[in-house]
Amino acid sequence: DGYRNTNQVSDDYRYQDGNYDAPNDGYYRGGDEPAQEEDAQSDVTEGHDEDDEVYEGEYQGIPHPDDIKEKQKKRAPAVDDEYRDRADLMAERMEDEEQLAHQYENIIEECGHGRFQWTLFFVLGLALMADGVEVFVVGFVLPSAEKDMCLSSSNKGMLGLIVYLGMMVGAVLLGGLADKLGRKQCLIISLSINAAFAFLSSFVQGYGFFLFCRLISGLGIGGTLPIVFAYFSEFLSREKRGEHLSWLCMFWMIGGIYASAMAWSIIPHYGWGFSMGTKYHFHSWRVFVLVCALPCIASLVALKFMPESPRFLLEIGKHDEAWMILKQVHDTNMRAKGEPERVFTVSYIKTPKQVDEFIEIQSSTGTWYQRWLVRITTTLKQVWDNVLYCLTAQYRMNTLMLAVVWFTMALSYYGLIVWFPDMIRYFQDEAYESRVKIFDEEEVSHFTFNFTLENQIHRNGEYRNDKFIGMKFKEVRFEDSLFEDCYFEDVRSSETFFENCTIISTVFYNTDLYEHKFINCRLINSTFMKEKEGCHIDFEEDNDFLIYLVSFLGSLSVLPGNIISALLMDKIGRIKMIGGSMLISAVCCFFLFFGNSESAMIGWQCLFCGASIAAWNALDVITVELYPTDKRATAFGILNGLCKFGAILGNSIFSSFVGITKVVPILLASSALVGGGLLALRLPETREQVLM
Numbered sequence: 197d198g199y200r201n202t203n204q205v206s207d208d209y210r211y212q213d214g215n216y217d218a219p220n221d222g223y224y225r226g227g228d229e230p231a232q233e234e235d236a237q238s239d240v241t242e243g244h245d246e247d248d249e250v251y252e253g254e255y256q257g258i259p260h261p262d263d264i265k266e267k268q269k270k271r272a273p274a275v276d277d278e279y280r281d282r283a284d285l286m287a288e289r290m291e292d293e294e295q296l297a298h299q300y301e302n303i304i305e306e307c308g309h310g311r312f313q314w315t316l317f318f319v320l321g322l323a324l325m326a327d328g329v330e331v332f333v334v335g336f337v338l339p340s341a342e343k344d345m346c347l348s349s350s351n352k353g354m355l356g357l358i359v360y361l362g363m364m365v366g367a368v369l370l371g372g373l374a375d376k377l378g379r380k381q382c383l384i385i386s387l388s389i390n391a392a393f394a395f396l397s398s399f400v401q402g403y404g405f406f407l408f409c410r411l412i413s414g415l416g417i418g419g420t421l422p423i424v425f426a427y428f429s430e431f432l433s434r435e436k437r438g439e440h441l442s443w444l445c446m447f448w449m450i451g452g453i454y455a456s457a458m459a460w461s462i463i464p465h466y467g468w469g470f471s472m473g474t475k476y477h478f479h480s481w482r483v484f485v486l487v488c489a490l491p492c493i494a495s496l497v498a499l500k501f502m503p504e505s506p507r508f509l510l511e512i513g514k515h516d517e518a519w520m521i522l523k524q525v526h527d528t529n530m531r532a533k534g535e536p537e538r539v540f541t542v543s544y545i546k547t548p549k550q551v552d553e554f555i556e557i558q559s560s561t562g563t564w565y566q567r568w569l570v571r572i573t574t575t576l577k578q579v580w581d582n583v584l585y586c587l588t589a590q591y592r593m594n595t596l597m598l599a600v601v602w603f604t605m606a607l608s609y610y611g612l613i614v615w616f617p618d619m620i621r622y623f624q625d626e627a628y629e630s631r632v633k634i635f636d637e638e639e640v641s642h643f644t645f646n647f648t649l650e651n652q653i654h655r656n657g658e659y660r661n662d663k664f665i666g667m668k669f670k671e672v673r674f675e676d677s678l679f680e681d682c683y684f685e686d687v688r689s690s691e692t693f694f695e696n697c698t699i700i701s702t703v704f705y706n707t708d709l710y711e712h713k714f715i716n717c718r719l720i721n722s723t724f725m726k727e728k729e730g731c732h733i734d735f736e737e738d739n740d741f742l743i744y745l746v747s748f749l750g751s752l753s754v755l756p757g758n759i760i761s762a763l764l765m766d767k768i769g770r771i772k773m774i775g776g777s778m779l780i781s782a783v784c785c786f787f788l789f790f791g792n793s794e795s796a797m798i799g800w801q802c803l804f805c806g807a808s809i810a811a812w813n814a815l816d817v818i819t820v821e822l823y824p825t826d827k828r829a830t831a832f833g834i835l836n837g838l839c840k841f842g843a844i845l846g847n848s849i850f851s852s853f854v855g856i857t858k859v860v861p862i863l864l865a866s867s868a869l870v871g872g873g874l875l876a877l878r879l880p881e882t883r884e885q886v887l888m
Contacts (some may be wrong), residue, residue, distance in 0.1 A: 294888070296547065300507060301886040303522055303542050304433045310529030313431055317440065319502055320424045321447035322495035323387060328451020329488045330390070330417045332747060334359050334410060336459040340481035345403045357844050358407055362414025364840035370419025371833015372579035375826055379427035380504045382419060387496040389416025391489050398485035418840070422832035429820045430507035431525065434886055438770065441820065442762035442813045449758060451491065452751030458487050460744040507887070511825045513547050582830040586823070594822055595831065597879055599838055602815060604872030605778065606839040608865035609808055611846025613750070615861055616801040617743050618854040623794050684709065746798055753802035757809035769881050770818040777811035778873030785866035789858065821882035
């Protein structure tokens, strides 16, 4: 009772527009106030009657009528919260969140923008860099891995898509968990999963296990994008948010450049590895996979020294921790500016009313796995409720419009990013085939072939008593030819076939000329001994270095777009940035009709990537700003998961038209960009609003 009456006395202090309110109204009270309350308690409770509110011998002052009404209004729900309608509680929470949003904006402005934000910028940038690396890793190792693991075309396609599938699931799951468990904790979980399974995938030998490791690795890294942007935005003031979130996007570009440079410098060195017997091989592409995990590991280590988001802590009612972190941000920035004497003046911080209930079985009422099962199921239910909340009337239209814009952007961008290298490879193959050498009716006898035969067609030839020893066949076809009393030893082949040939009394020893390479051939008294196992291809000769260069230039080309979007994001707004960038990218697509050579395709790819990056940056910013703190990472995760689904469709659709027609991919990409860009113009502008 003494505490109750003391709190009533202190109710005269309220926070409105920068003033301070009472502790029992949701404010955090710092300083020496608790000690003063104890003294007040001992004074006012001595010899009083329980029902009295005015004590004889104590000066109470003359209460204002408004204060009396406010006290009565505040005392009623303190007793009856459990009986109140949930809608009323939610309405009260929404009002608290609005007050907190404006107060938090003022606090962040007082903390300033300085050393703390830049440190967090680089730590989270490494995590975003790891996300960019993950997108490129499989594409770079595929030419080598397909020969190391003897992959079929369907297996190669699955390996290319499995990462996006993992990222799609990880974005939704880990993004949702970040709104319940915290930004820092979920980002650590995300990066740990990625680092562990990326490291493991470099050592596994089987295709199935490698596929599984890349799937889980993608699931881990999929959570980084929604968490990183939600995390960093909550340390930025309104004036800095658009610009600095755009600068943060540059690390995705740096990840692409890093992956391209490492692939170019490591994979061609086939000798950078080791073997253990005949079954275990650790080739250079596996070294590349290990090196690509370094940004993730570096970010994971640095993240240990960074605090949790104070905005998230306030949302779940942890006032003390949030206040201490904000004071740390303020003091760090002030010391860096040479003003260590400046005092953090905030004493009270508004906290929203806590409505969520968490079921907890005490240690005496259940086993450990029962308690963990309840925790997990309850948390997942809360995540699912957050997902449904994004589709309620208040956010439904914004969510649906953003979903269409994210999807159309991903369909066209990721589809073309795969289509460009495939088209360049197609042009290379056409040029290679145009240089083929054709030999008709040649007769060779008692000759030893110990050199490489490449890009040749031999028709109606006769080969008698010839030896093919320690040589390579690359893109060689023998048609309607005769081999008699010949000897093949230690022969390696790539895209080499014998069609309608007659092979008499010939020995094949330690070769990879398998049965499927003899098409409609007659084998008479011929012997196959000790066939080569696995796929034996000279990686250094077979790898296409131009693909690394194309990816490197494509990643580098977004630098001007990143700089322009960062400088103009807060000046022209997010909506105009998205719409303008997508429409300009659509125009760039039409110029692809004139890309009939490798150099032209590389040039148009660079132009398209540079034009589209501004839309990506603005999408990241507006998605963060449109949703409240307790739904921010969930909404971002849903939309980013839909983006990865668009990437899967884009990769599958666009790659199927390579070598058939350019019309369908170009029209599909440009129409998707135009539709998404026009729809984006109907989204609300967010550059002037505070983070809710």
